[in-house]
Amino acid sequence: MSSPVPVVLERAAVTAPAVGGVAARELLSPTTLHLNDRRIALIGANGQGKTTLLRLLAGLVAPSSGSVSVAGLQWARDAKALRGAVGMLFADTAAQLIMPVVQEDVELSLRPRRLPRHERRAEALAQLRALGIERLAERSVYELSGGERQLVALAGLRAAAPRLLLADEPTAALDLVHRDSVAAALLGSEASLIVATHDLELAAECERAVWIHGGRVVADGPPDELIAAYRASARGLAPWPGAETGAEA
Ligand SMILES: Nc1ncnc2c1ncn2[C@@H]1O[C@H](COP(=O)(O)OP(=O)(O)OP(=O)(O)O)[C@@H](O)[C@H]1O
DSSP, rough: OOOOOOEEEEEOOOEEOTTBBOOOOEEEEEEEEOOOOOOOEEEOTSSHHHHHHHHHTSSSSSEEEEEETTTBBBBHHHHHHHHHHHHEEOOSGGGTSSSSSSHHHHHHGGGOOOOOOOHHHHHHHHHHHTTTOGTTTTTTTTGGGGGHHHHHHHHHHHHHHEEEEEEEEETOOOHHHHHHHHHHHHHTTEEEEEOOOOOOOHHSHHHHHHHETTTEEEEOHHHHHHHHHHHHHTTTTTOOTTTTTTTOO
């Protein structure tokens, strides 16, 4: 197994600019994090900043202050190298599938590897088979269900073989059988994984969890401990982090 891809945030913050009459808003407070584990789960309630952090790591949003580096590289300087090294699976995969037919879409991800056509086809089919969706190979991407799209997008990402895989709610739309195959594919991948998820079973299988609340990292450590604390807050058995001190809940 390859060593984890180091991700370093030094007081990195994200601010959404003012739009029309809506004031600028800090989505992620200045955050310092050193992530160097193979499987990391981002947990927390809706709208607390998990996707914002993933978007920062994927280079989809620039830090408004501070810095972010992935494998020692920064998006502002090294975008070309990072594009090949980092892959993101979006929660809404509608925009992630580009080609009209499933197999062609997965093959597109294999282009940079410059394989002969027949090898590309075989590899694309192997990726679909690994997720239990070989039957979708000839289908139009426009006809797929939400869960099927999620699986095809993951097959394409795996084919691209990024070193760091960012996944936003990868199991949310899936039935139990496909949820298990996606969880196994993510957790068993050669790539380092940072996954934002409400699937606490998936989070529990990671090596480390980071709990994000109110745009801040409020806890960071072993998944079992963080999940127990998060459950207690979500069920009203403990205050939300920061609530005792009057910070935003
Ligand atoms: N471009 C933007 N402009 C303004 N606000 C934004 C923008 N993007 C996200 N937000 C807000 O930032 C907050 C955090 O959103 P984010 O998507 O990071 O949450 P999340 O923890 O991933 O939530 P969920 O579990 O619901 O996916 C939310 O209140 C969201 O409305």
